[in-house]
Structure formats: C-alpha cells, structure tokens
Amino acid sequence: MAERLYVGTRKGLFELARRNGSWDIVGTRFLGDPVSALLPERDGGLFAALDLGHFGAKLWRREAADDWRELPVPVYPPKPEDTAEDPHPWSLTRIWQITAGGVPGRLWAGTVPGGLFRSDDDGESWSLIETLWRMPERKQWNGAGGLEPGISSVLVDPANPSDIRLGISTAGVWATSDAGATWRVINQGMRSEYMPPERSGEPMAQDIHCLARCTAHPESMWCQHHNGVFRSEDGGSTWREVTAIRPSHFGFAVVAHPMERDTAWFVPAIKDERRIPVDGQVVVARTRDGGESFDVLRDGLPQRHAYDLVYRHALAVDESGDVLAFGSTTGGLWISEDGGDHWAAPDARLPPVLVVRFGA
Amino acid sequence: MPTVSFTSVLRRFLAAPACEVKATTVGEALTAVFAGNPALRGYVLDDQGAVRVHVAVYVNGWPIRDRVRLGDPVQPGDDIRVIQALSGG
Numbered sequence: 341m342a343e344r345l346y347v348g349t350r351k352g353l354f355e356l357a358r359r360n361g362s363w364d365i366v367g368t369r370f371l372g373d374p375v376s377a378l379l380p381e382r383d384g385g386l387f388a389a390l391d392l393g394h395f396g397a398k399l400w401r402r403e404a405a406d407d408w409r410e411l412p413v414p415v416y417p418p419k420p421e422d423t424a425e426d427p428h429p430w431s432l433t434r435i436w437q438i439t440a441g442g443v444p445g446r447l448w449a450g451t452v453p454g455g456l457f458r459s460d461d462d463g464e465s466w467s468l469i470e471t472l473w474r475m476p477e478r479k480q481w482n483g484a485g486g487l488e489p490g491i492s493s494v495l496v497d498p499a500n501p502s503d504i505r506l507g508i509s510t511a512g513v514w515a516t517s518d519a520g521a522t523w524r525v526i527n528q529g530m531r532s533e534y535m536p537p538e539r540s541g542e543p544m545a546q547d548i549h550c551l552a553r554c555t556a557h558p559e560s561m562w563c564q565h566h567n568g569v570f571r572s573e574d575g576g577s578t579w580r581e582v583t584a585i586r587p588s589h590f591g592f593a594v595v596a597h598p599m600e601r602d603t604a605w606f607v608p609a610i611k612d613e614r615r616i617p618v619d620g621q622v623v624v625a626r627t628r629d630g631g632e633s634f635d636v637l638r639d640g641l642p643q644r645h646a647y648d649l650v651y652r653h654a655l656a657v658d659e660s661g662d663v664l665a666f667g668s669t670t671g672g673l674w675i676s677e678d679g680g681d682h683w684a685a686p687d688a689r690l691p692p693v694l695v696v697r698f699g700a
Numbered sequence: 701m702p703t704v705s706f707t708s709v710l711r712r713f714l715a716a717p718a719c720e721v722k723a724t725t726v727g728e729a730l731t732a733v734f735a736g737n738p739a740l741r742g743y744v745l746d747d748q749g750a751v752r753v754h755v756a757v758y759v760n761g762w763p764i765r766d767r768v769r770l771g772d773p774v775q776p777g778d779d780i781r782v783i784q785a786l787s788g789g
Contacts, residue, residue, distance in 0.1 A: 392713075392743075393754060394709075394752065394754040394755055394784045394785065395710070395713070395742075395743040395744075395752065395755070396742055396743065396746065396752055398713070398742075410713070410714070410739065413742060415742075415747050416747040416748075417747075418748065419748055429746075429748075430747060430748060431746040431747035431748055432746075432747055
C-alpha cells in the first residue's frame, strides 16, 4: 500500500504521508509555482515539472530528502524555414507527463506542443523523438483547450518497454512497438461529436483526454474521451464505446486497476458546455466488469453545491489497486483506501490541483 | 561595455547577477551572459531563441523592437534589463 502522496497544484507541490491511518501534509515545495507533472521514483526520489508563467517549463529532481536540483528540460530543434505551413511552434510550452521507461535511466516526457522526448540518463539530457514529430500527419494535430496539441498520456508496457501508447489532445491514440522507431495511429472505433458527421470516426480527430492501461493485462485499455468513455481489449487498436457510465460520460481522468483487467475509475462531470459535477455532487464512477455497469461512489465526497472539476492527471491509484486519490480545480483532495467505497479529505485547503501521484 | 541585469524574481530559481559584456546587439549581449550561465537561457528565451512571450527586454528604458532575432543595437554604457512582462502576471 502506498505511504506517500504527491499533489501538484497551481501554487506548488504538497507531499502527504500516511500516519496512523490518516493522510497529512508533511512537506511543501515550489510554493507559488504551477506543478504540471510528477513522477515518483521507487527510492523516494521525485521528478517535478514546473510550468512557470513567465519563464517557461522547468524540471527538477529530488534524489535525497529535500535535496532538489534543476535538470535540463526537453528542447525543440530549430524550426526549419520551409515549415511555414506547420501551424505549431517548435518550442516547449509544458511538460505534461513524465513516465518511467521500464529500463534503467529511461524516461519519456509528453509535452505541449506535441513533442515526445526520451531520456536515457534519468533526465540529465533529452532527445526529441523525431520519427513522430516529423510525420506529415502531425500538421493535422489540433489544440484542445489550449491552442497547441499535447501528449497527455504515455503508457509503457512494463513487460515490453518498447511497446508504448500515446494519448494526444487532439490527435488520437498513437502506438509504437519498437521504442519509437515507427509510429501508427490506431484508435479505430472512437467517434467525435464535435467534428462534421462525415469525419466523426477519423482517428486523428479524437480528443483523448486520458488513457489508462492495466499493468498486468496491458491489452486492457481505457479512454476518457472528450465525448465519452471507450474501452479496448487489444492494446488500443480497436475501441468500443462504454455507454453505461453514470452519472455522465464527460470527464478528464481515468485510472485502471493494476491487476484486474475489468476495473477502472472515472470522475464524470457535465459536458463541455459547463464542466461542473452533475447536480453539484462530486462522485467517482467505478466499473468492475469491463464497463458493462458502474458503481457511483459518493461516501465521503461533497454532495451539495460542489463545483469541483478533476483534471486528467489529478486521479491516481496505487500499485495495490486499493488506494485512490483525486484532487480538484477548487482545491479539493480526497483519498480512499478501499477502492473508492469510502473517501476522506485531508485537513487542507489547497490551490487548484493539477496532478496527483502515489509514491512508496 | 553594455550592462545586462535581470529581474530579482529569478533569484528564486537561479543566480542571475548583473554583468558587463562586450556586445553590439542585444542578442550578442545575452549570448555572452548565457555562455557563463547556461541554465539562465531557458528562463529568458524560448527554444527558437526568441524572447519568451511573458518576458520583456529594455535598453535604456525602452523595450526592444526585435524580440525574435534580438537585433537591436547596443553601445558601450547601455543599460539592458530583462524583466517580467506584466502580461504574464
């Protein structure tokens, strides 16, 4: 069971520890600065990406207790003169996701405006995955929310670190089976409500809010999409829409149970016109049967005049599959130790939460 | 020689002391500073070498005109200041 929880917010990083059965804040760092991505390491280390309003994206690493050091960030190559038709900047806007690569020293960074970067030396240097960046299809990628596209999900198969899935807003689901040498867009079966009808099934038109993958059964994947929830049982190649989710099908976050292929959690909200919880009630939707049915979990969550929205990286499950946490745009933070049946809130009024991650 | 100084806000992240450099343009001046302080570059310029959207560069009290190629001329004794733009606050 996880003993540490890291919460990245609009105004700093908060570290929580489990003591005597409850979770309390035991440390803060980067107060005042937006924390856009976190990656805890097994030995208590931590990577934290900052999204400084004036001075750009930054990356820091803690290797020992409170011993933080700034690392280089991914840097885009010079934009050639002949790419005038490329609508997107070649400059790092945000590190949106940092994922362990499954081999010593390797990290993947998913960024805005859509570049995927790899490090093979624990973040001391980064290289752009040019094979993906230079695909002609990239010019069709679009921003969602912001003006620029972004890689929000990087899922590495722990049994085969060369097998990776990317979730991109907005460019669909992309796959490599050779550690990034070749790429293909794979999400057949999704549909977009926001496109003209004749293009609704186009793979690159799909706005992937978040992807999740079962660690023990990596062929089992989940997607919280802009206009619904989708499930794949073949590693993301084909998808079917999950319509049973309650109380609504819009949301940003999804996590998959690490061992149970048919179990996943979502935090639904009213769709994009409003982006608030249904009836002002914060709930978590859990399926244990592959999306055929859902439990709507609300014990310990605010059920009256609550307007919390949960962003795509602000829901996490630990390695046991029992402990979950999520944080909201209004600074709510809730933790469950029984798979979501009951929730408790630490004693804190936090800034808007952008990312939560469990550590050992 | 022109003098380059940086907003004190940066001290929260890294050292950025004022210094005199040999330069005939803003770009040359910044390049000279970054040669001795490479981590500072990414706080001021974007990946393509342009001034970050929410950073402002002034010479003798006036904003530079060329924020992309940093070609504004400077002379010995000029005062180059790198500050936060209000737009980012």
